[in-house]
Amino acid sequence: xxxxxxxxxxxxxxxxxxxxxxxxxxxxxxGRLMVERALDEGGNVTLMSLDEVPxxxxxxxxxxxxxxxxxxxxxxxxxxAVASLRALEAHLGxxxxxxxxxxxxGINSTMPLVVGARTGLPVVDADGxxxxxxxxxxxxxxxxxxPGTPMAITNEHGDTxxxxxxxxxxxxxxxRGITIRMGGSSLIAEYSMDGAxxxxxxxxxxxxxxxxxxxxxxxxxxxxxxxxxxLIEMLRGTLYGYARVVFEGKVVDVFRRTTEGFAKGSARxxxxxxxxxxELRFQNEHLIALNDGVLRGIxxxxxxxxxxxxxxxxxxxGIRYGQRVKVMVVSTPAIMRSPAALAVFGPRxxxxxxxxxPIEELAA
Amino acid sequence: xxxxxxxxxxxxxxxxxxxxxxxxxxxxxxGRLMVERALDEGGNVTLMSLDEVPxxxxxxxxxxxxxxxxxxxxxxxxxxAVASLRALEAHLGxxxxxxxxxxxxGINSTMPLVVGARTGLPVVDADGxxxxxxxxxxxxxxxxxxPGTPMAITNEHGDTxxxxxxxxxxxxxxxRGITIRMGGSSLIAEYSMDGAxxxxxxxxxxxxxxxxxxxxxxxxxxxxxxxxxxLIEMLRGTLYGYARVVFEGKVVDVFRRTTEGFAKGSARxxxxxxxxxxELRFQNEHLIALNDGVLRGIxxxxxxxxxxxxxxxxxxxGIRYGQRVKVMVVSTPAIMRSPAALAVFGPRxxxxxxxxxPIEELAA
Numbered sequence: 001x002x003x004x005x006x007x008x009x010x011x012x013x014x015x016x017x018x019x020x021x022x023x024x025x026x027x028x029x030x031g032r033l034m035v036e037r038a039l040d041e042g043g044n045v046t047l048m049s050l051d052e053v054p055x056x057x058x059x060x061x062x063x064x065x066x067x068x069x070x071x072x073x074x075x076x077x078x079x080x081a082v083a084s085l086r087a088l089e090a091h092l093g094x095x096x097x098x099x100x101x102x103x104x105x106g107i108n109s110t111m112p113l114v115v116g117a118r119t120g121l122p123v124v125d126a127d128g129x130x131x132x133x134x135x136x137x138x139x140x141x142x143x144x145x146x147p148g149t150p151m152a153i154t155n156e157h158g159d160t161x162x163x164x165x166x167x168x169x170x171x172x173x174x175x176r177g178i179t180i181r182m183g184g185s186s187l188i189a190e191y192s193m194d195g196a197x198x199x200x201x202x203x204x205x206x207x208x209x210x211x212x213x214x215x216x217x218x219x220x221x222x223x224x225x226x227x228x229x230x231l232i233e234m235l236r237g238t239l240y241g242y243a244r245v246v247f248e249g250k251v252v253d254v255f256r257r258t259t260e261g262f263a264k265g266s267a268r269x270x271x272x273x274x275x276x277x278x279e280l281r282f283q284n285e286h287l288i289a290l291n292d293g294v295l296r297g298i299x300x301x302x303x304x305x306x307x308x309x310x311x312x313x314x315x316x317x318g319i320r321y322g323q324r325v326k327v328m329v330v331s332t333p334a335i336m337r338s339p340a341a342l343a344v345f346g347p348r349x350x351x352x353x354x355x356x357x358p359i360e361e362l363a364a
Numbered sequence: 365x366x367x368x369x370x371x372x373x374x375x376x377x378x379x380x381x382x383x384x385x386x387x388x389x390x391x392x393x394x395g396r397l398m399v400e401r402a403l404d405e406g407g408n409v410t411l412m413s414l415d416e417v418p419x420x421x422x423x424x425x426x427x428x429x430x431x432x433x434x435x436x437x438x439x440x441x442x443x444x445a446v447a448s449l450r451a452l453e454a455h456l457g458x459x460x461x462x463x464x465x466x467x468x469x470g471i472n473s474t475m476p477l478v479v480g481a482r483t484g485l486p487v488v489d490a491d492g493x494x495x496x497x498x499x500x501x502x503x504x505x506x507x508x509x510x511p512g513t514p515m516a517i518t519n520e521h522g523d524t525x526x527x528x529x530x531x532x533x534x535x536x537x538x539x540r541g542i543t544i545r546m547g548g549s550s551l552i553a554e555y556s557m558d559g560a561x562x563x564x565x566x567x568x569x570x571x572x573x574x575x576x577x578x579x580x581x582x583x584x585x586x587x588x589x590x591x592x593x594x595l596i597e598m599l600r601g602t603l604y605g606y607a608r609v610v611f612e613g614k615v616v617d618v619f620r621r622t623t624e625g626f627a628k629g630s631a632r633x634x635x636x637x638x639x640x641x642x643e644l645r646f647q648n649e650h651l652i653a654l655n656d657g658v659l660r661g662i663x664x665x666x667x668x669x670x671x672x673x674x675x676x677x678x679x680x681x682g683i684r685y686g687q688r689v690k691v692m693v694v695s696t697p698a699i700m701r702s703p704a705a706l707a708v709f710g711p712r713x714x715x716x717x718x719x720x721x722p723i724e725e726l727a728a
Contacts, residue, residue: 161542
């Protein structure tokens with residue numbers, strides 16, 4: 001049901017989106033500040049569930065693009081995503097009825113809320129990744145046949161580019177080059193579609209889920225409950241039904257560089273309970289977790305690094321030596337595990353020589 | 365006066381444009397083949413002098429963009445520049461009445477002819493560089509206040525991007541990034557303007573000049589005259605009034621790499637008459653000629669490396685060890701030597717720590 005978001009929702013969402021970002025997607029803290037500013041200026045955000053969206057509505061998703069390492073230093077001005085939406089509307093000669101996220105993890109869970117607050121457009125409670133992924137073709141929209149272009153890309157100086165391509169991978173390639181030239185981050189509007197297509201190709205309810213995760217962690221802490229237990233219990237009732245802590249330890253090594261527009265690298269965590277070493281590899285997001293060579297979690301399942309006491313999500317740009325962490329792996333919805341989906345954002349799409357194994361199987 | 369171009373004109377233009385390219389601008393041989401093919405398919409090209417263009421006509425210049433080293437290997441399909449023109453027309457909601465070159469040196473003297481032959485649009489006999497330059501803001505259009513964007517960029521797969529920027533240097537920066545991602549060359553439409561603006565900001569008659577240079581070389585060879593003498597004599601009657609052979613020798617060293625979307629490097633020529641060594645530095649085009657440290661020619665004046673017997677122009681990607689060459693320096697028109705023009709494409713715009721000295725002064 002459509003509802004207006006509260007400030008408490010935003011605080012909860014920032015934390016929940018960081019969790020769903022599996023280390024990437026950009027720090028949602030900045031996105032939250034941007035929404036709050038838009039609310040301060042008199043806007044408000046209406047969240048609309050996917051099944052409420054009329055089939056003939058025109059939906060333009062909006063997002064931030066770039067390396068999370070850049071996003072936390074090159075803060076958007078606030079109106080770039082609106083400029084991208086308007087540029088795309090002008091190019092298509094059609095007004096949007098709603099906006100929505102392309103990814104629900106990280107800063108991009110909040111970017112469409114900024115657009116919603118500034119334009120009055122409702123925000124659809126769904127997204128195209130069900131988490132965060134580093135590339136634009138890694139979306140359920142793409143998996144299920146939606147053209148990503150025409151696409152608009154805007155920077156903080158008002159420079160705008162429109163990309164048209166018959167191939168969503170080429171769109172990613174060109175848009176990445178443009179974003180790099182814009183300084184490493186930009187604001188985009190892409191995958192415009194009608195309401196019927198959005199219903200067919202989206203992961204539903206993922207903004208609500210982010211809020212729910214944030215609230216769960218907040219309430220568990222306030223009640224002095226174990227936040228990990230609370231989270232596992234809460235997720236059981238969602239599309240992300242299975243979650244499990246697969247490792248606990250201390251971060252002993254981090255290798256990270258910002259290259260080709262991405263934050264790429266690896267981290268090593270040493271067990272505090274004699275469980276050996278966990279190696280994580282990431283491209284913006286965590287991709288694989290190997291415990292002394294044994295697979296413990298792999299993309300597209302969510303690999304989340306959380307502070308060991310509070311379960312506070314730690315981003316790949318925030319992970320550092322000495323942190324005490326627990327690593328939780330969460331199952332992803334069926335729409336993200338189809339052969340077509342795995343071809344787009346399964347392990348081999350990232351150059352990993354592994355097949356996808358669901359966390360439920362790994363744990364068994 | 366408007367006139368239809370002949371096949372002989374095209375042959376002459378290919379040679380003349382290579383001369384005006386001062387080593388860069390891409391090999392016009394490929395451009396000539398593309399025009400001939402369009403003519404074979406039934407098109408024809410009408411060249412229209414600048415003063416014939418009605419003030420209220422809408423002119424969209426078209427061109428190829430990229431490193432000449434790439435252009436000679438990644439041949440255009442033939443309709444990309446038309447696609448760029450059409451994309452820009454659609455974006456602006458206005459049809460072009462004519463196209464024109466942005467540069468008259470190298471392949472870009474012929475690209476608008478391909479567009480003219482395929483669309484039936486007349487081609488304005490003028491350009492925005494009066495030679496070839498490596499970057500898109502290095503145009504008299506930019507010097508005299510024409511916005512370069514909206515700009516369209518198309519590749520051989522039909523991918524199109526539209527760039528809008530308030531700053532022509534930013535346009536160059538973004539378009540270069542896009543062109544690199546398109547494989548190092550692309551076809552573009554930019555600096556759209558009305559006829560009155562074209563008259564105010566263009567270098568006039570430069571396609572005719574290219575044809576005239578080519579014809580002059582052809583006729584001098586046929587008559588067994590000295591082609592260098594003939595060329596110097598011929599140029600005396602044009603806007604490029606002064607020309608001079610400043611060095612003669614053998615190419616003994618070439619350093620060239622394709623980097624950041626450009627062909628950059630240097631060449632050394634050893635005198636065959638005891639005149640020491642000439643050092644040439646280039647970024648797509650030759651920028652400076654130093655004879656044992658003494659300045660003999662500098663951008664924006666034309667520095668042309670010509671085969672020593674036939675005066676055949678040699679491009680920076682074609683220059684190689686052992687070639688016997690003469691280096692000719694040619695004065696550029698006054699519109700290209702104003703302080704505003706020198707700020708945009710004078711020596712310091714290329715990072716050279718020299719002031720511009722006209723060839724007439726250097727020779728005195």
